Amino acid sequence: MLVRIGLLTEGGHPYASGETRLWCDRLVRGLSQHEFDVYTLGRGTRREDAGRAPLPPHVRQVRTAPPWTAPDGARVGRTPGPRTYRRRDRHRFAGHFEQLVTALCRPGPAGDTTFADGLYGLAELAGERGGLGGALRSETAARTLEAACRAPGARRSAHRATVSDHLALTGRLERVLLPLSLDWYGADGLGAADLCHAASGGAAALPGLLAKRFFGTPLLVTEYGVQLRAHYLTVGGTALGTPARSLLSAFHGRLAAEVYRQAALVTPGNAHARRWQERCGADRGKLRTVYPGMEAERFASVGEGADPGDPRTLVWVGRAEPAKDLAGLLRAFTEVRRAEPGSRLRIVAVPARDPRTAAYLAHCRALAARLFPQDAAGRAAGGGPVSFEEVGGPGAPRLADAYAAGCVIVLSSVAEGFPVNLVEAMLCGRATVSTDTGAVVEVVGGTGLVVPPGDPRALAEACVALLRDPERRARLGAAARARALELFTVEQNLAAFRALYLEALASAPVRRESEALDPDGDPLPFAHPAEAHVPGHWTAAARRAAPRPTPTWAATAAATSGGGRA
Known part of the structure; x- marks a missing residue:
């Protein structure tokens, strides 16, 4: 069974060195019966300038996001999208951003969807208007965050936040929310993937969240080191003040919970990571422990x-x-x-x-x-x-x-x-x-x-x-x-993911091609040639030639965004 997989990485394969790149490389080469599209969130130009690892022929494309802003505020790249919004769009942005930061400033009840509503609302706005651009560094964002921090019921640490904390936090959120402004969601991007596989949690899984939200693409998340734990260990060494660190940690905690909630399957690399994921809200029924493979x-x-x-x-x-x-x-x-x-x-x-x-x-x-x-x-x-x-x-x-x-x-x-x-x-x-x-x-x-x-x-x-x-x-x-x-061993790791891909696809809703339906929505008989279902070289050609339906949101994003590059 040929499956088209969108592999989501963060500063890793196919550019960086280290265990993450090696694992992704072994995964891609070992599952040669599938097609891979690699999407990488960049951390800087140095790794890209050094060149990328050679890729096998079944990797169809590699898309790299623009480099992020450096932690000290120095610009090492640009954030895609327009610099300003019109009044109506500014009002929409303020409403969605208010939902997002309100969820960070005060604890919500069980099942609260305020964070998710704000996140997906910003994603829809970015898709329709070509990116968030400078909206997250605008005065509107700073004032909205300040109002949420001072609202009744906000955490004590949020009440203590100063203007510099507000500006520092919006700058960090601009970096983490960069995937919302990319042009990865068109008919030849994640919208055409059968499955999204995030090689880590956090920001790397954000494109998979959007593909799940707007295309119904199942998401599989692999964490050999829990990103939320890594954030907790490193945020103390940053120059952020205590209120900004607290709010940023709340964001990463909410994001991790949403990733685990939307993922079809989550694969921790060991029981230690599994316990972390369960504490962050992961459903035990979705967890499958898969040990890293060694040569x-x-x-x-x-x-x-x-x-x-x-x-x-x-x-x-x-x-x-x-x-x-x-x-x-x-x-x-x-x-x-x-x-x-x-x-x-x-x-x-x-x-x-x-x-x-x-x-x-x-x-x-x-x-x-x-x-x-x-x-x-x-x-x-x-x-x-x-x-x-x-x-x-x-x-x-x-x-x-x-x-x-x-x-x-x-x-x-x-x-x-x-x-x-x-x-x-x-x-x-x-x-x-x-x-x-x-x-x-x-x-x-x-x-x-x-x-x-x-x-x-x-x-x-x-x-x-x-x-x-x-x-x-x-x-x-x-x-x-x-x-x-x-x-x-590598062989054990590959066998596990080969089975998990099929399990994730089997539990996903059926996605029908628009060309296989008549105007009333009923299936058309003989819409696809019989030979397209027989394994062989023509199967892959038929799948590549068959167009996928593109939602209005994705079509607008592909036409207007100036983000990532192939």
Whole structure:
């Protein structure tokens, strides 16, 4: 069955690097029996200038939104649409925007649709008038927001909002609501898709919400890291004041609830993400846990080999970030050295891409020098108890070589989503010691040792127990590899989404072509050639040639909007 899928991404496939781009690329290439249209919300011009990944022939088109405004207010792109509205349109905008911000300023009762009514009203206005343009930065928007913040029943934090908070919030809303002003909803865009698949929640799912609203296109949402949780973790580091942060968080919470309510299916990547989605209002009947898929072949040479690794070496692999708690691991290793004087710790980090990561890695190097001062000479010669290396360096030219260097792989994080590095270690057949955070227990499933996060002594005791017991290490490593091959491979991931696409389409209402109906709305016999229903090369041609009915809203948007570009 040939299905046309609109894949919705945010700053990812086919431009960005990282796990999200790799997952989308594997999904598109692995489901070659379907057609894909890729829609990407841009985050800047640097990634686009670097070029995009080569795409297979069944990707029909790639549309990229204009780059967003930078967080500090510097313009890095333009928002599509007219600069001003006429009086009647300004009145419509004020009414819909008032509904939207009123829902943010005060808690609504269960089943309240004020937020959704305002959101879809703005979408209709943007479609008919070619975008929201500067309306969200207009005086009308600021005054409407101020009135909602000062209205009876508004939250205390909203009452404390100042003019600068109002302006900052409307600027952020302009960025998040950018999909409302794009020209992705015409007869050759999302209106022609059989299914929308958002690779994350939040703003990336907004085009899918509009396609569901105006075309009845079923929406599938995949979240390996819950966007709402990511917003809560990062909004505190912004320059926004407390009232603006509170209102922006309320917006993202309302948007997440609406996405989950409208989606036909929601696929969390683990039970940790599933719990977040349920707390945000996702219906349990729509949730299907689908684990990320890893390329097992990359680690087959280690996992299937006979070399168990250096029996005295612990290995840590990952990105050097504060949440990984490398400092706690170094303190735990002091206890390991007391119990096992010949033990070593190899820290293999992904090359630093930002000053914060580089600064934290330098801090950890300095801490290691203080904790093991007597071994400074040996460390300089490469033989000290703690070594800092990079993936791609002489000691670890490949990621698999990093895991092969030791007999126990350690994960010391205090905050974690889906532990990709832990799955890689399991595919390598290595025993693991991990902290109980995020989806770690779900991934390990009894094939490794798990200790409380932030407890260096417990971490050290678990490491010493495995260093002293080679037979236990071998049993745990073999069980870990078998579990990873059963649950966390690319093949398992593709099989799951192949079935989910059919499930989402089966539960969607039937969409009839306008050419197959007579003027009274009754089906026309023999409207489609019989060979169009027989699998073959003519099937795809017939589907592409058959036009889809275009609602007035979508036709107006396609004709007038100056937004996204193919």
